[in-house]
Amino acid sequence: MASSVLTKPQMYGLLAKYLWFHIVGEVVLFWQVAALYKFTGAEPRKKAYTDFYRNYNSMKDFEDMRKTGTFQNAK
Template sequence: MSERAIDLMKPQMQGLLAKHLRFHIVGAFPASLGVAAFCKFAVAKPRKKAYVDFYRNYDSMGDFEEMKKAGIFQNAK
Protein backbone atom coordinates (compact mmCIF):
# COMPACT_ATOMS: atom_id res chain seq x y z
CA MET A 1 0.00 0.00 0.00
CA SER A 2 1.26 3.46 -0.76
CA GLU A 3 1.96 6.03 1.92
CA ARG A 4 -0.67 8.43 0.46
CA ALA A 5 -3.52 5.96 1.03
CA ILE A 6 -2.72 5.82 4.73
CA ASP A 7 -2.93 9.65 5.13
CA LEU A 8 -6.51 9.87 3.80
CA MET A 9 -9.23 10.05 6.44
CA LYS A 10 -12.33 7.93 6.20
CA PRO A 11 -15.56 9.83 5.62
CA GLN A 12 -17.86 10.25 8.60
CA MET A 13 -20.87 7.99 8.09
CA GLN A 14 -22.55 7.89 11.50
CA GLY A 15 -24.03 11.03 13.05
CA LEU A 16 -23.48 13.12 9.93
CA LEU A 17 -27.11 14.28 9.73
CA ALA A 18 -27.21 15.21 13.43
CA LYS A 19 -23.97 17.17 13.11
CA HIS A 20 -25.25 19.15 10.12
CA LEU A 21 -28.64 19.77 11.73
CA ARG A 22 -27.04 21.15 14.89
CA PHE A 23 -24.91 23.49 12.81
CA HIS A 24 -27.78 24.74 10.64
CA ILE A 25 -30.33 25.11 13.45
CA VAL A 26 -27.93 27.36 15.33
CA GLY A 27 -27.84 29.65 12.29
CA ALA A 28 -31.49 29.33 11.28
CA PHE A 29 -32.95 30.33 14.65
CA PRO A 30 -31.33 33.79 14.85
CA ALA A 31 -31.96 34.35 11.15
CA SER A 32 -35.68 33.65 11.57
CA LEU A 33 -35.85 35.95 14.60
CA GLY A 34 -34.16 38.66 12.57
CA VAL A 35 -36.60 38.30 9.67
CA ALA A 36 -39.58 38.34 12.06
CA ALA A 37 -38.28 41.51 13.77
CA PHE A 38 -37.67 43.14 10.39
CA CYS A 39 -41.22 42.34 9.24
CA LYS A 40 -42.70 43.69 12.45
CA PHE A 41 -40.80 46.98 12.50
CA ALA A 42 -40.45 47.61 8.75
CA VAL A 43 -43.87 46.43 7.55
CA ALA A 44 -46.48 45.91 10.27
CA LYS A 45 -45.85 48.97 12.45
CA PRO A 46 -45.81 51.51 9.58
CA ARG A 47 -48.92 49.90 8.09
CA LYS A 48 -50.82 50.14 11.39
CA LYS A 49 -49.71 53.76 11.77
CA ALA A 50 -50.90 54.57 8.24
CA TYR A 51 -54.35 53.10 9.01
CA VAL A 52 -54.60 55.06 12.27
CA ASP A 53 -53.57 58.29 10.53
CA PHE A 54 -56.04 57.73 7.70
CA TYR A 55 -59.06 56.96 9.88
CA ARG A 56 -58.26 59.74 12.38
CA ASN A 57 -59.61 62.39 9.97
CA TYR A 58 -61.71 60.25 7.62
CA ASP A 59 -65.17 61.60 6.83
CA SER A 60 -67.17 58.69 5.48
CA MET A 61 -70.31 60.72 4.76
CA GLY A 62 -68.31 63.36 2.88
CA ASP A 63 -66.65 60.61 0.85
CA PHE A 64 -70.07 59.07 0.16
CA GLU A 65 -71.43 62.41 -1.05
CA GLU A 66 -68.47 62.92 -3.41
CA MET A 67 -68.94 59.44 -4.90
CA LYS A 68 -72.69 60.03 -5.23
CA LYS A 69 -72.07 63.30 -7.12
CA ALA A 70 -69.58 61.49 -9.39
CA GLY A 71 -72.29 58.97 -10.32
CA ILE A 72 -70.60 55.89 -8.89
CA PHE A 73 -73.76 54.78 -7.07
CA GLN A 74 -76.72 54.13 -9.34
CA ASN A 75 -79.33 53.43 -6.63
CA ALA A 76 -78.45 56.22 -4.18
CA LYS A 77 -80.37 59.47 -4.62
Protein backbone atom coordinates (compact mmCIF):
# COMPACT_ATOMS: atom_id res chain seq x y z
CA MET A 1 0.00 0.00 0.00
CA ALA A 2 1.54 3.28 -1.11
CA SER A 3 1.01 6.19 1.16
CA SER A 4 0.62 9.58 -0.39
CA VAL A 5 1.38 12.83 1.35
CA LEU A 6 -1.67 14.98 1.84
CA THR A 7 -1.33 18.70 1.29
CA LYS A 8 -2.03 20.89 4.24
CA PRO A 9 -5.28 22.85 4.08
CA GLN A 10 -5.03 26.61 3.88
CA MET A 11 -5.91 28.06 7.25
CA TYR A 12 -4.45 31.54 7.26
CA GLY A 13 -6.18 34.03 4.93
CA LEU A 14 -8.90 31.63 3.83
CA LEU A 15 -11.75 34.02 4.62
CA ALA A 16 -10.00 36.93 2.91
CA LYS A 17 -9.45 34.82 -0.21
CA TYR A 18 -13.09 33.82 -0.46
CA LEU A 19 -14.37 37.31 0.36
CA TRP A 20 -12.14 38.85 -2.31
CA PHE A 21 -13.42 36.35 -4.90
CA HIS A 22 -17.08 37.02 -4.05
CA ILE A 23 -16.72 40.81 -3.82
CA VAL A 24 -15.10 40.99 -7.25
CA GLY A 25 -17.78 38.71 -8.66
CA GLU A 26 -20.57 40.80 -7.16
CA VAL A 27 -19.09 44.05 -8.50
CA VAL A 28 -18.91 42.57 -12.00
CA LEU A 29 -22.47 41.29 -11.69
CA PHE A 30 -23.64 44.70 -10.43
CA TRP A 31 -22.18 46.49 -13.47
CA GLN A 32 -23.77 43.98 -15.83
CA VAL A 33 -27.19 44.42 -14.26
CA ALA A 34 -26.81 48.22 -14.24
CA ALA A 35 -25.89 48.25 -17.94
CA LEU A 36 -28.77 45.91 -18.75
CA TYR A 37 -31.23 48.19 -16.93
CA LYS A 38 -29.84 51.32 -18.57
CA PHE A 39 -30.18 50.00 -22.10
CA THR A 40 -33.42 48.02 -21.71
CA GLY A 41 -35.29 50.15 -19.17
CA ALA A 42 -34.11 53.71 -18.73
CA GLU A 43 -33.15 54.69 -22.28
CA PRO A 44 -36.39 53.46 -23.91
CA ARG A 45 -38.39 55.26 -21.21
CA LYS A 46 -36.51 58.51 -21.83
CA LYS A 47 -37.11 58.16 -25.56
CA ALA A 48 -40.82 57.51 -25.01
CA TYR A 49 -41.18 60.64 -22.85
CA THR A 50 -39.26 62.71 -25.40
CA ASP A 51 -41.42 61.44 -28.25
CA PHE A 52 -44.62 62.12 -26.30
CA TYR A 53 -43.76 65.67 -25.26
CA ARG A 54 -42.30 66.61 -28.67
CA ASN A 55 -45.80 67.30 -30.08
CA TYR A 56 -47.81 67.58 -26.86
CA ASN A 57 -50.34 70.39 -26.72
CA SER A 58 -51.55 70.88 -23.17
CA MET A 59 -54.37 73.27 -24.14
CA LYS A 60 -55.78 70.78 -26.66
CA ASP A 61 -55.59 68.03 -24.03
CA PHE A 62 -57.32 70.31 -21.50
CA GLU A 63 -60.11 71.12 -23.97
CA ASP A 64 -60.62 67.43 -24.77
CA MET A 65 -60.87 66.59 -21.05
CA ARG A 66 -63.24 69.53 -20.45
CA LYS A 67 -65.52 68.40 -23.29
CA THR A 68 -65.71 64.85 -21.94
CA GLY A 69 -66.70 66.13 -18.50
CA THR A 70 -63.55 65.24 -16.59
CA PHE A 71 -63.56 68.62 -14.85
CA GLN A 72 -66.67 69.73 -13.02
CA ASN A 73 -65.71 73.34 -12.42
CA ALA A 74 -64.27 74.21 -15.87
CA LYS A 75 -66.91 75.40 -18.32
